[in-house]
Amino acid sequence: xxxxxxxxxxxxxxxxxxxxxxxxxxxxxxxxxxxxxxxxxxxxxxxxxxxxxxxxxxxxxxxxxxxxxxxxxxxxxxxxxxxxxxxxxxxxxxxxxxxxxxxxxxxxxxxxxxxxxxxxxxxxxxxxxxxxxxxxxxxxxxxxxxxxxxxxxxxxxxxxxxxxxxxxxxxxxxxxxxxxxxxxxxxxxxxxxxxxxxxxxxxxxxxxxxxxxxxxxxxxxxxxxxxxxxxxxxxx
Amino acid sequence: xxxxxxxxxxxxxxxxxxxxxxxxxxxxxxxxxxxxxxxxxxxxxxxxxxxxxxxxxxxxxxxxxxxxxxxxxxxxxxxxxxxxxxxxxxxxxxxxxxxxxxxxxxxxxxxxxxxxxxxxxxxxxxxxxxxxxxxxxxxxxxxxxxxxxxxxxxxxxxxxxxxxxxxxxxxxxxxxxxxxxxxxxxxxxxxxxxxxxxxxxxxxxxxxxxxxxxxxxxxxxxxxxxxxxxxxxxxxxxxxxxxxxxxxxxxxxxxxxxxxxxxxxxxxxxxxxxxxxxxxxxxxxxxxxxxxxxxxxxxxxxxxxxxxxxxxxxxxxxxxxxxxxxxxxxxxxxxxxxxxxxxxxxxxxxxxxxxxxxxxxxxxxxxxxxxxxxxxxxxxxxxxxxxxxxxxxxxxxxxxxxxxxxxxxxxxxxxxxxxxxxxxxxxxxxxxxxxxxxxxxxxxxxxxxxxxxxxxxxxxxxxxxxxxxxxxxxxxxxxxx
Numbered sequence: 282x283x284x285x286x287x288x289x290x291x292x293x294x295x296x297x298x299x300x301x302x303x304x305x306x307x308x309x310x311x312x313x314x315x316x317x318x319x320x321x322x323x324x325x326x327x328x329x330x331x332x333x334x335x336x337x338x339x340x341x342x343x344x345x346x347x348x349x350x351x352x353x354x355x356x357x358x359x360x361x362x363x364x365x366x367x368x369x370x371x372x373x374x375x376x377x378x379x380x381x382x383x384x385x386x387x388x389x390x391x392x393x394x395x396x397x398x399x400x401x402x403x404x405x406x407x408x409x410x411x412x413x414x415x416x417x418x419x420x421x422x423x424x425x426x427x428x429x430x431x432x433x434x435x436x437x438x439x440x441x442x443x444x445x446x447x448x449x450x451x452x453x454x455x456x457x458x459x460x461x462x463x464x465x466x467x468x469x470x471x472x473x474x475x476x477x478x479x480x481x482x483x484x485x486x487x488x489x490x491x492x493x494x495x496x497x498x499x500x501x502x503x504x505x506x507x508x509x510x511x512x513x514x515x516x517x
Numbered sequence: 518x519x520x521x522x523x524x525x526x527x528x529x530x531x532x533x534x535x536x537x538x539x540x541x542x543x544x545x546x547x548x549x550x551x552x553x554x555x556x557x558x559x560x561x562x563x564x565x566x567x568x569x570x571x572x573x574x575x576x577x578x579x580x581x582x583x584x585x586x587x588x589x590x591x592x593x594x595x596x597x598x599x600x601x602x603x604x605x606x607x608x609x610x611x612x613x614x615x616x617x618x619x620x621x622x623x624x625x626x627x628x629x630x631x632x633x634x635x636x637x638x639x640x641x642x643x644x645x646x647x648x649x650x651x652x653x654x655x656x657x658x659x660x661x662x663x664x665x666x667x668x669x670x671x672x673x674x675x676x677x678x679x680x681x682x683x684x685x686x687x688x689x690x691x692x693x694x695x696x697x698x699x700x701x702x703x704x705x706x707x708x709x710x711x712x713x714x715x716x717x718x719x720x721x722x723x724x725x726x727x728x729x730x731x732x733x734x735x736x737x738x739x740x741x742x743x744x745x746x747x748x749x750x751x752x753x754x755x756x757x758x759x760x761x762x763x764x765x766x767x768x769x770x771x772x773x774x775x776x777x778x779x780x781x782x783x784x785x786x787x788x789x790x791x792x793x794x795x796x797x798x799x800x801x802x803x804x805x806x807x808x809x810x811x812x813x814x815x816x817x818x819x820x821x822x823x824x825x826x827x828x829x830x831x832x833x834x835x836x837x838x839x840x841x842x843x844x845x846x847x848x849x850x851x852x853x854x855x856x857x858x859x860x861x862x863x864x865x866x867x868x869x870x871x872x873x874x875x876x877x878x879x880x881x882x883x884x885x886x887x888x889x890x891x892x893x894x895x896x897x898x899x900x901x902x903x904x905x906x907x908x909x910x911x912x913x914x915x916x917x918x919x920x921x922x923x924x925x926x927x928x929x930x931x932x933x934x935x936x937x938x939x940x941x942x943x944x945x946x947x948x949x950x951x952x953x954x955x956x957x958x959x960x961x962x963x964x965x966x967x968x969x970x971x972x973x974x975x976x977x978x979x980x981x982x983x984x985x986x987x988x989x990x991x992x993x994x995x996x997x998x
Contacts, residue, residue, distance in 0.1 A: 341899060341991040362903050369901025380896045380995070384533050396522045397901040441900070 288352055288448055288480050289315035289338065295346035296333050296504075307333040309504035310347065315449075315482065320475040322491030323484045325501035331484045332453070334501065338482060339372050339451050340364040352448035369398045373442030377454035379434040381426040381441075387413060388422040391441045398445060412440035416470055432463025439470050443479070450474065450481045456490070468494055518906045527913035530886070537882055538918070544878040545922020546929060548871030549971045553930025553959060555868040556967070559861035561934075561958035566857070567850050574662055574783045575846040576826035579833050580624060581612065581819040582842035590859075593852045594844065602841055603815035612821055615835055617828030619660065624818035625653030625798030627805050628788055631689055632726045634771070643726055646693040649686070651727070652790040653798020660822060663792065666783060668699070668710075669717030670776035673794055681797050683725050683772035686780035686789040687717075696720050699779055717777050725791070727770040731804050732763050768804060772797070872971060876978045879918055883911060883982035887989075894986055895994025908987035915979020916972055923971030930967070931959045 296308040308330045315321050325331045336342040337349055340356055343364070349356045352371045356364065373394075374380075381390045391409040400408075413419050416436040418429075426434050435455060442450055452471065456464035471494060475481055485491050491498045500508035531538050570576075583600035587593060602608070604623070612621040631646040654663075659672050663684075673682040690696035696717055697703075697710035710716050772793060780789035793801075802817065821836070823829045833843045887894070894907055934957030941956050 336992050339899065341995070362905075365898065365901055365903040365906075368899060372899075374899045376896075376995070380892065380899075382893055382896065384529055393897070394900040396526070397518055397897070397903070397906055399518055401519070402521070445901070 285317065287314035288317040288319075289313070289482075290350040291347065292349075293347035294334075294337065294344050294349055296330075296337060296342065297345045306504050308337070308344070311501075311504070311506055312347075313499065313506065315480065317448075317480055318475075318478050319497055320471075320481045320495045321483065322495035322498040323482065323501060324486065324488050324491050324498060326486060328503075329501040330504035331501050333504075335451055335453055335482070335484045338449065339374060340367040365397075369394060370445065371448040373445065373447035373450045375435070375438050375442050375450065375452040375455045377457040379426070379431070379438045379458070381434055381437055383426050386423050386425055387418060387429065387437045390426070390437055391444050394441060394445045408444055409440070412444050413437070415443075415473075416440045430463070431459050432466055435459060435463070435467050436470065439467070439474075443474065448480060450479055452481060452483045454485050454487075455483070457485075518902075518909075523906075523909055523913055527910050528917055530890070530910065531914050531917050534886070534889075537885070541875075541878050541882040541918050542922040542925065544875035545872065545919055545971050545975060546926040548869070548873075548875045548974075549923050549926025549967050550930035550933065551868040551871040552865055552970070553927055553963065553967045554933055554957065555864035556861050556963055557930065557934050557957040557959045559857055559864050560960060560963060561938075561956045562860070563854065563857035564958050565954060565956070566853055569786060570846045570850055570853075572782050573826065574660075577619070577823040577829055578846065579821040579823065579829060579836065580844040581608075581621075581821055581836055582844065583815060583818075585842040586844060588844075588848050588852065590852055590855045593848075596842070600815075604817070604819050605815050609819055612819060612836070615832060617823050617832050619822040619824045620655070620657035621819055621821045622655045622658050622795055623653070623799060623816035624820045625651055625793075625795070625802045626818070627651040627798070627801045629727065629729075631685065631693075631791060632728070633693065633695065633774075634724045634726050644693055644695070646689045648788040649689065649791045650784065650788045651798055651801055652784075652792050653795040653802070654792050655795040658795070658820070658822065659792075662783065663778065666778040666780070668712045668777050668779055669714070670721045670774070672776055672792070676794065677796055678794055681770060681772040682775045682794060684776035684778055684792040685720075685725065685774055686791070687777050688780055689789065690720055690777065695723070696777070699781075720777060721774055723774050725772045725774060727772065727801060729768055729801070729804050730765050731768050732765050770797075770801065869970075872974045875922070875971075876974050879915055879975050879978035880982060882918070883915055883979050884985070886914070887911070887982055887986045891989065891994050891997040894989050895991050895997070898989075898991040899995065904987040907989075908983045911983035911986050912976060912979045915983070916976045918979075919972035919975025920968075922975070923968035926971060927959075927964045927968050931964070933957075934959055 291311055291313045294308055294311040294313075295306065298305045298307060311330075311334065323331045323334060333342070337344055337356070338351065340351075340359070341364075343359070344357050347357065351367070354363075354367055354371065356367065359367065381387075382393065385393065388406070388409050391412055392405040395405040395408060410419060410422060413422050416439055418433060418436055418440070421429060421433065421437075426437070429437065435458075439455075442452075450471075455471070456467050459467060468490070471481060471483070475496075481495075483491060483495060488498070488500075498508075498510055499506055581604065582596075583602045583604050585597045587595045587597055609621050609623070612618060628648060628650050631649045633644045633646065634641045635644060636642075654672075656676055664672070667684075668687050670684070672684060687696065687699050688702070691698040691702070696719070697714065698707055700709040700711050703709040776792075778792075780786075784790040799816075821832060823832055829845055830847070833845055836843050897907060938955050938957055942954060945954055
């Protein structure tokens, strides 16, 4: 029995910047497969390349070398519209700063990805309310971000990230700005999503958190993979 | 992204910084209101002017000339080439036979001041009044319009009455203090005189003096009935010894006032008509225009009266096709229209400075909005917004500023114009002028054009900021504060 095709497939992935006159390889020939349904933790220090990897996975940035395939789409060399379409259909983002739109209500924030996908209003509303229910904030749907606590804002953000049923959920230090109680609630929600079959890629500098949450943890340093545990092929 | 969502989000964004939005909209409002006010002044003045020509007497008249005339703005009425058609009685008979023609007769166009002679202590004393146009009329030219306008006396009988007769405008007589004013034109304390008021009768029978200078060859006897002026003859032509000697003589003709009419709806307000029998008028015209170059033996022009205004254009086309030059009030209205078009364009251009300034206000507001919302733009892109979505959001937001400011500006300009009209009416009516004048006139086309222009300016101002917003790199945008 052949293993199913991984949902994320990176081959020799490279991203170089020029800072001043100095070329910097933020990612340097990274090869990695992520099977569907995996909860992958990416750890590393500042400057290890983990944010760059997240941006590439999210279609926010393009590699300077190698290939990157997510959910059957080839992202290397894709144009800005293709990448926007990719972000709209395949990716959900969770940011450390929550990044809700302050002028919109919780419901409008959750529905926003569907606006860009051209989903009709009624369907958006139903779907957004359902997701808000899943994160336990159905009663706060009419509140604006300023009227919500940090933990609540991040829960709205999770609902927003899941609203378009993404192939991969990208979380960038999702608990970095939260107290321990709120952080635990967020971790619970991520676990729930994972149990429901969601592929999640979590970027954090907190190795303990990654190891407690994730089924697999990889470590980056200077743009290269230096650790992968448990090793690919072992039970997830 | 759906259109409704685009508008909803863009408007929501605009209303986030309410004071900023209001101030930017105010800029557009002021600019648009200025355009509406200035151009509506041009439109109003144009309407007021053209109104002067909107009279049955004008609308039913075609002036036939011996050659085509220029109808362009700068050279209006100037002959195009030499006279090719001789306008004589045969032509008049032909024109009278055209369908829709009420009558046709030779034109007499003599402009001068009305001089009335009164006999004071056995001596004739001239009293000089306002400008008039001597109009020669055959019996057929005395149209019902003229008869209905009579307030005293009547027109002469027959084509060639035994003595010189004249019908004069009542307003001029009132100005010269010879007669009471017409109803509605009296000063406080005056008693106006309506039709048939016996006070008019004092004027009937007075004489109008027409005086001009004619140049005659020496030795040639002055024509019968000519009077030598009391002054010695003026300088003769001495340019060239070879030339035949000529002498300039003063010639006087006296007309008895047989009728008085109300000129309100007839002729140019600044030079109302005085009516004389055709032959007597032609004599004056010949004396005045002896040196002018016209087809020998022909008339200078023929006046054609249509049965009603709707037939005027048809008659004109028929005459044009026959090679005559024609002028109608439409030509004058058109050339006046083109003058006012220039005026409106200049007024509009000056007023557009306001919107030009507003352009920078909008651009500035939108660029500030991008700075404030850079991170949000990044978030929207992360959530699947395409560059075009971001660009449209900002363009629509800028356009909304234009729509709000443009609409409010049109309403403001219209309101100010209405207020000024009210003030102007008070002043004009207080001086006995016409009621209901509209100096400022906002037409639907002007309102739409001004508002549309405001929206265009706003969109133009939003294009660069929108392009900047759209090309923000999502990673950089997300990283900003």
